Amino acid sequence: MSTTTRTIPYRRRREDKTNYKKRLKLLLANKPRLVIRKSLKNIVLQVIEYGEKGDKIIASAHTHELKKYDWKYNGGNIPSAYLTGLLIGKKAAKKCKEVIVDLGLQNPAKGTRLYAAMKGAIDAGLQTPHDPSIFPAEARIKGEHIAKNTLLKEAKAKDISKAFEECKQKILKA
Secondary structure, eight states, X not given: OOOOOOOOOOHHHHTTOOOHHHHHHHHHTTSXXXXXXXXXXXXXXXXXXXXXXXOEEEEEEEGXXXXXXXXXXXXXXXXXXXXXXXXXHHHHTTTOXXXXXXXXXXXXXXXSHHHHHHHHHHHTTOBOOOOXXXXXXXXXXXXXXXXXXXXXXXXXXXXXXXXXXXXXXXXXXX
């Protein structure tokens, strides 16, 4: 019979929801966190401040909110992520200026939706440490790759770059 002791990880770590080592480093920075979470069809961004009784959400944005700004395209693409980042940046700029990006357990691959959302927040006025080489190309942010590669028969797909610029201007004016 073996007498090996085994340490059971915390529940949220077992469920692959929280990396406590990374979370502690983010909290020690004493700055609000820009939390970016993605799903297949949406992106959710929140600016969260640590509190002893629980974290406090300063501002949040979801790709569903882009419908108010006449964005009629899918919420799971790079232009939608950028616009959602722009939206959270406008909302949070009144309450905080500098944030630290929290990607959680997601894969931080260069040029992805995560970094498009981060670029949108930076362009809206939030400051965060970053390397400009991680952002997607400007053509991808505007959605030109979608218009070029789409198989839709509708002419709407070709107008994504124009719709992107209109939506961006509406968010910046709001």
